[in-house]
Amino acid sequence: MSVSTAAADQSLCTPLPVLGRDVTVPLVTGGEVTYAALDYAASAPALQRVWDDVAAYAPYYGSVHRGAGYLSQLSTDLFENSRVTVAEFLGCRADDQVIFTRSTTDSLNLLAAVLPADCEVFVFETEHHASLLPWRDARVTYLNAPRTPGEAVQTLESALAGRDPYGPALVCVTGASNVTGELWPVRELAAVAHAHGARIVLDAAQLAPHHPVDIQDLDVDWVAFSGHKLYAPFGSGVLAGRADWLQASEPYLAGGGASRKVARRADGGVDVEWHDSAARHEAGSPNVIGVYSIASACKALTEAGFDSLVAREQYLIGRVRDGLAAVPEVKVLSLFGDDAPRVGVISFVVDGWNSSHFAAALSAEYGIGVRDGLFCAHPLVRTLLGSDPQSQGECGAPEAAPGEKSLNAIRVSFGAGTPDEHVERFVRAVTELVRDGARWNYRTEDGRCVPAV
Numbered sequence: 001m002s003v004s005t006a007a008a009d010q011s012l013c014t015p016l017p018v019l020g021r022d023v024t025v026p027l028v029t030g031g032e033v034t035y036a037a038l039d040y041a042a043s044a045p046a047l048q049r050v051w052d053d054v055a056a057y058a059p060y061y062g063s064v065h066r067g068a069g070y071l072s073q074l075s076t077d078l079f080e081n082s083r084v085t086v087a088e089f090l091g092c093r094a095d096d097q098v099i100f101t102r103s104t105t106d107s108l109n110l111l112a113a114v115l116p117a118d119c120e121v122f123v124f125e126t127e128h129h130a131s132l133l134p135w136r137d138a139r140v141t142y143l144n145a146p147r148t149p150g151e152a153v154q155t156l157e158s159a160l161a162g163r164d165p166y167g168p169a170l171v172c173v174t175g176a177s178n179v180t181g182e183l184w185p186v187r188e189l190a191a192v193a194h195a196h197g198a199r200i201v202l203d204a205a206q207l208a209p210h211h212p213v214d215i216q217d218l219d220v221d222w223v224a225f226s227g228h229k230l231y232a233p234f235g236s237g238v239l240a241g242r243a244d245w246l247q248a249s250e251p252y253l254a255g256g257g258a259s260r261k262v263a264r265r266a267d268g269g270v271d272v273e274w275h276d277s278a279a280r281h282e283a284g285s286p287n288v289i290g291v292y293s294i295a296s297a298c299k300a301l302t303e304a305g306f307d308s309l310v311a312r313e314q315y316l317i318g319r320v321r322d323g324l325a326a327v328p329e330v331k332v333l334s335l336f337g338d339d340a341p342r343v344g345v346i347s348f349v350v351d352g353w354n355s356s357h358f359a360a361a362l363s364a365e366y367g368i369g370v371r372d373g374l375f376c377a378h379p380l381v382r383t384l385l386g387s388d389p390q391s392q393g394e395c396g397a398p399e400a401a402p403g404e405k406s407l408n409a410i411r412v413s414f415g416a417g418t419p420d421e422h423v424e425r426f427v428r429a430v431t432e433l434v435r436d437g438a439r440w441n442y443r444t445e446d447g448r449c450v451p452a453v
Helices: 003-012 048-060 070-090 104-113 149-161 186-195 244-248 288-304 306-325 355-366 378-384 420-436
Strands: 024-026 032-034 097-101 120-124 139-143 169-174 199-203 222-226 237-241 259-264 270-274 330-332 345-350 371-373 409-413 442-445 448-451
Touching: 048 070, 048 288, 070 097, 070 237, 070 288, 097 104, 097 288, 104 199, 104 222, 104 237, 120 149, 139 149, 149 169, 149 186, 169 186, 186 199, 288 306, 306 330, 306 345, 306 420, 345 355, 345 420, 355 371, 355 409, 355 420, 355 442, 355 448
Parallel strands: 120 139, 120 169, 169 199, 199 222
Antiparallel strands: 024 032, 097 237, 222 237, 259 270, 330 345, 345 409, 371 409, 442 448
16 A cells, blocks of 8 residues: 555544553653653553453452352453454464463463474574574574565575475564564465475564454464553463464473373372363463453454554554655665565664664653664664674663764654654654754763763
8 A cells, every 4th residue: 555545544543542642751851742652563552442441350350260259250251252352363273272371472482392303493583582582492594684575485495495394394484573564475485384394483473463464364373472562461472373283292381270180199209181272381370361451452453443554554654764764864774675565663773873872862852762772683683784693782772872883773663552743753853853963961871871960
């Protein structure tokens, strides 16, 4: 969809109400301003609808799967119905399992823990650390950053062509980059993986909040995502997909809930029969409120309609990209080029500015919250910045002082709750900072750039 078409359609969808939309913050230059939350890629604000649903349930809180009382039974039904809602949201197959975890990171570490022996894993260096790092006990092949979607498909094809076709293998790929926002050719990568006898897991942390994710349509084996990116509170996530590897492995955590029967043996040991259901990997008392909040967010996004949400987001993307393009000192980071389809995640650097300094000025002088650093995707950001992707870097801001060069970038991200005014303020702020410089002095404190007091 073109920017002009999206602009014409934006009246079809107003921003969804989110928590914090009326919060004001102080400016170092004096006065207060409504906070512009433009760091959705890190954690999106919770939808008001989700918060209201959780608040309505809270008085009926009870432990699930463990009590005969009314509140426990009600909470158990709510928990299991939430599993059904998530399965519908993801278009799961009839025999898929939906497992509730703490986050995308937890979901992918769970999958890493259940890999069959001698499993080979193939992962692009462009992945977020949540999907780049969990495979420590497997044979891992890290694939170089592709520069086009077609090159991504060809790179995977070449890598899989040289493996043992009879051994287990897994491909891990993002749906949308947390650095560039660019959409990856998931369906084509899944076809290549399956043609070579491999399975594929989709990191949908950045995709699910912006686009519909359908396991059957994309033909992926698993999907992982986090609630806190999907307009729900922190502390909950999902791994959904094929059950066989999950059922064949030892539980991710051993404890109550994962076990069906436990008995002492005559020799003093313990025999355990584990569940075959999703409960096998959900030991302990589950995060019922977190699970319910994910289900509520899934319903809210479905009811709002992804077509209108996507159309409005494309308008906002066009406005930001046009605004940044009008500032010659700004360089937007991209793997696949300007015409690549993307979600509302844009990273950039500014000539003559340390990224931490620029982000600090946006916050202190304009009340705009963005992210600066390497975005837990160090190899990718270093590749995009033209440095050695193998060199190490720390999460967060650099030690460089204001004005000094740093190997970090600035990321602006937005979504279903972003008002037009926040985007307009951001574009104006970038233009003014580059043209006029900061209006305040800044210093480095504990590795971060902060206003000098």
